[in-house]
Amino acid sequence: MNASTRYSDAQIAAALEACAREPVHIPGAIQPAGCLISLDGALRQVRQVSANIEAFLGISVADALAGEPKGVLGTELMDLLDTALVRQDQPTCVLTARRDVQGERRRFHVVAYHSGDSIVVELEYLMCPDGHRLLEKVNDWLVEARQIDDIDTLFDALTRRVQELTGHERVMVYRFDEQWNGRVVAETRQPMAESFLDHHFPASDIPAQVRRLYDINRVRSIPDAAAEPVPLVPATDPHDSAPLDLSRGALRAVSPIHQEYLRNMGVGASLSIAMHDEGRLWGLLACHGLGPMPLEADLRDALCALAQIAMPRMMLLRTRTDTRLLHDIHDSNEILSDERGRLLGPDGLVQRHGAQWLELLDANGIALVTGKEISGMGALPDEENLVAMADWLSRHQRHDTPWHTQSLAMTPLAPWQEGDLCGLLAVALPTEPSHWLMLFRREQRHSRRWAGKPEDTPMIRDGQLVMTPRRSFAQWQDEVKGQSHAWRDIECRAAGDLTKNLAVLTSSHEIAQLNEKLHHANRKLKSLAYSDSLTGSWNRYRMEQAIDAALSAAERHGHPCAVLLFDVDHFKQFNDTHGHEAGDRVLVEITRALQATLRDTDTLGRWGGEEFLVLASHCEGQGAVHLAERLRRCVEDIDLAELGRVTISIGVASWHPGDTRKRLVARADEAMYRAKENGRNRVEQAAGSAAQA
Numbered sequence: 059m060n061a062s063t064r065y066s067d068a069q070i071a072a073a074l075e076a077c078a079r080e081p082v083h084i085p086g087a088i089q090p091a092g093c094l095i096s097l098d099g100a101l102r103q104v105r106q107v108s109a110n111i112e113a114f115l116g117i118s119v120a121d122a123l124a125g126e127p128k129g130v131l132g133t134e135l136m137d138l139l140d141t142a143l144v145r146q147d148q149p150t151c152v153l154t155a156r157r158d159v160q161g162e163r164r165r166f167h168v169v170a171y172h173s174g175d176s177i178v179v180e181l182e183y184l185m186c187p188d189g190h191r192l193l194e195k196v197n198d199w200l201v202e203a204r205q206i207d208d209i210d211t212l213f214d215a216l217t218r219r220v221q222e223l224t225g226h227e228r229v230m231v232y233r234f235d236e237q238w239n240g241r242v243v244a245e246t247r248q249p250m251a252e253s254f255l256d257h258h259f260p261a262s263d264i265p266a267q268v269r270r271l272y273d274i275n276r277v278r279s280i281p282d283a284a285a286e287p288v289p290l291v292p293a294t295d296p297h298d299s300a301p302l303d304l305s306r307g308a309l310r311a312v313s314p315i316h317q318e319y320l321r322n323m324g325v326g327a328s329l330s331i332a333m334h335d336e337g338r339l340w341g342l343l344a345c346h347g348l349g350p351m352p353l354e355a356d357l358r359d360a361l362c363a364l365a366q367i368a369m370p371r372m373m374l375l376r377t378r379t380d381t382r383l384l385h386d387i388h389d390s391n392e393i394l395s396d397e398r399g400r401l402l403g404p405d406g407l408v409q410r411h412g413a414q415w416l417e418l419l420d421a422n423g424i425a426l427v428t429g430k431e432i433s434g435m436g437a438l439p440d441e442e443n444l445v446a447m448a449d450w451l452s453r454h455q456r457h458d459t460p461w462h463t464q465s466l467a468m469t470p471l472a473p474w475q476e477g478d479l480c481g482l483l484a485v486a487l488p489t490e491p492s493h494w495l496m497l498f499r500r501e502q503r504h505s506r507r508w509a510g511k512p513e514d515t516p517m518i519r520d521g522q523l524v525m526t527p528r529r530s531f532a533q534w535q536d537e538v539k540g541q542s543h544a545w546r547d548i549e550c551r552a553a554g555d556l557t558k559n560l561a562v563l564t565s566s567h568e569i570a571q572l573n574e575k576l577h578h579a580n581r582k583l584k585s586l587a588y589s590d591s592l593t594g595s596w597n598r599y600r601m602e603q604a605i606d607a608a609l610s611a612a613e614r615h616g617h618p619c620a621v622l623l624f625d626v627d628h629f630k631q632f633n634d635t636h637g638h639e640a641g642d643r644v645l646v647e648i649t650r651a652l653q654a655t656l657r658d659t660d661t662l663g664r665w666g667g668e669e670f671l672v673l674a675s676h677c678e679g680q681g682a683v684h685l686a687e688r689l690r691r692c693v694e695d696i697d698l699a700e701l702g703r704v705t706i707s708i709g710v711a712s713w714h715p716g717d718t719r720k721r722l723v724a725r726a727d728e729a730m731y732r733a734k735e736n737g738r739n740r741v742e743q744a745a746g747s748a749a750q751a
């Protein structure tokens with residue numbers, strides 16, 4: 059293909075699809091590393107054989123096709139096949155069989171499997187009877203893998219072990235991404251082999267039907283990529299027109315496209331072993347030989363075991379890391395309150411834990427958007443943009459699953475992206491779906507090294523655009539821009555957990571705040587009900603309650619008490635002269651001064667207008683008169699600056715057994731009246747007993 063030629067996306071897509079349909083599983087031929095015999099399902103008749111059968115079993119193609127299966131495969135192997143495939147009906151079995159070939163005793167590695175109505179038997183020589191002490195090697199790896207605590211180290215060690223065992227010049231762990239592009243994540247190689255570590259390979263390199271084959275058959279061995287395929291004879295089964303499906307076998311011939319691909323890559327032998335993660339093809343253990351490399355069947359099986367040992371260890375290590383993240387997120391939420399035991403609100407939570415959450419979730423900014431309120435930390439877009447994003451999310455996204463992107467510019471949220479904050483993970487608070495926790499990541503520009511340019515691939519063949527293996531594996535790079543690191547599933551889960559906890563914490567905080575408000579309102583209500591709004595002293599209602607309580611205590615325990623009723627002298631005149639507001643100030647000043655001089659057991663309250671009452675506990679007779687005198691002087695001493703001074707007249711009434719509140723206060727009132735009569739600014743004591751009043 060001319061390098062400057064450009065094809066449309068549709069043309070390339072069609073070519074890729076045609077490539078994906080290439081029938082690689084029915085090549086009608088095998089690799090020359092072994093021979094193949096296809097029998098009917100009851101093992102009574104030989105239907106097809108590979109053209110090289112004589113080299114392996116010492117019997118000609120014609121004799122094999124004409125003869126009894128027992129004559130071709132021997133009684134021992136036929137019995138084993140009958141037991142495993144016919145009676146126990148296993149889809150595949152691997153056996154070891156001995157057979158005399160031209161007078162020599164040979165050992166064979168046998169892979170036998172059902173294919174349609176046929177039973178296919180593939181035989182390879184077993185060269186090394188002691189099996190390279192393979193079990194020991196597998197066991198060593200089992201012990202080593204168990205001690206490795208890091209995924210990168212695990213795969214490095216796997217490639218090193220495999221390289222030691224097989225001698226391949228390059229051994230790699232090749233990992234698929236979501237789109238089935240591959241990346242080499244571990245490699246051990248000989249100096250003469252070019253490194254593919256960290257190289258990317260486009261998904262078309264391992265098309266869908268080839269990937270599917272790895273689900274059926276884990277191992278794909280190509281000991282000699284340039285070897286001529288050996289055809290099956292006859293080309294099709296005379297009793298069944300469908301071509302023989304060789305998916306489960308080890309010898310399936312290499313498709314011409316794959317042969318060309320390997321040649322272009324400079325690979326003479328290839329071995330790939332599938333690595334599955336919970337049933338999904340995760341990657342490949344890929345071995346390259348620069349020239350042909352015969353590979354013992356036993357060794358192939360042992361390598362398969364090595365890869366199989368690595369995968370559960372990888373999953374365990376991954377689960378450990380994931381669990382640690384979930385634990386850490388959970389732990390950080392355990393501290394629900396600040397040092398003083400108060401529940402933290404959204405802002406307090408973000409300020410206190412934000413830095414830790416940013417670190418755990420590998421983010422650059424975190425914001426809790428609750429309506430128009432924003433609590434945030436780290437690198438964030440403007441508040442307006444955050445609110446707009448939350449609004450869009452609330453209207454267009456599901457509230458029960460996290461929403462995330464690596465590239466805001468590719469989403470409807472693009473207008474609100476700011477600077478290089480292009481990654482967003484957003485989770486709605488379960489208690490309030492219009493509230494969102496948002497985590498931002500900065501752009502991570504990086505270059506990807508590709509093994510060969512993908513656009514070199516399509517070319518015209520027989521007048522049609524087809525995918526062909528790339529000719530050049532020279533490395534090239536492309537720059538990935540406008541993308542943050544991807545959000546991992548476990549990070550989305552951790553953010554989900556965090557949001558659930560945040561929802562509980564913020565609602566607890568709201569409840570605590572409402573409680574406090576309620577408490578405050580109650581206190582206010584109480585004080586309104588009991589206190590006088592101008593002076594802050596107790597009001598008449600509260601004073602009446604206090605007098606009633608004092609009277610019962612006096613009756614019950616004989617504790618005496620007295621009331622002192624007083625009123626500002628000539629207050630009307632004062633008001634008229636200085637104004638009502640000045641009058642108010644005087645009442646406040648009097649209250650303040652008297653409260654400062656009263657003992658704790660004495661209570662001052664406003665009785666009404668400019669009239670006040672003091673309830674003095676544990677006090678009577680002369681004691682009460684002395685107290686009244688002290689109060690009178692106290693008021694007289696108040697310096698009201700330009701307003702001058704004011705005086706009060708006080709009537710004192712002491713408790714007499716059998717007193718009611720009404721009688722007691724009436725006596726005090728009468729005494730106060732006398733104090734006014736007698737010249738004001740004085741104290742008068744009520745005369746007589748309760749009965750007299």
Ligand SMILES: Nc1nc2c(ncn2[C@@H]2O[C@H](COP(=O)(O)OP(=O)(O)OP(=O)(O)O)[C@@H](O)[C@H]2O)c(=O)[nH]1
Binds near residue numbers: 625633738
């Ligand atoms: N500034 C102010 N004045 C009040 C308040 N309550 C009552 N007064 C006034 O207090 C005055 C009481 O007047 P009077 O009952 O005639 O008694 P007086 O002028 O104090 O005279 P004597 O009590 O006989 O000394 C009235 O002018 C009321 O308006 C109040 O809360 N603030």
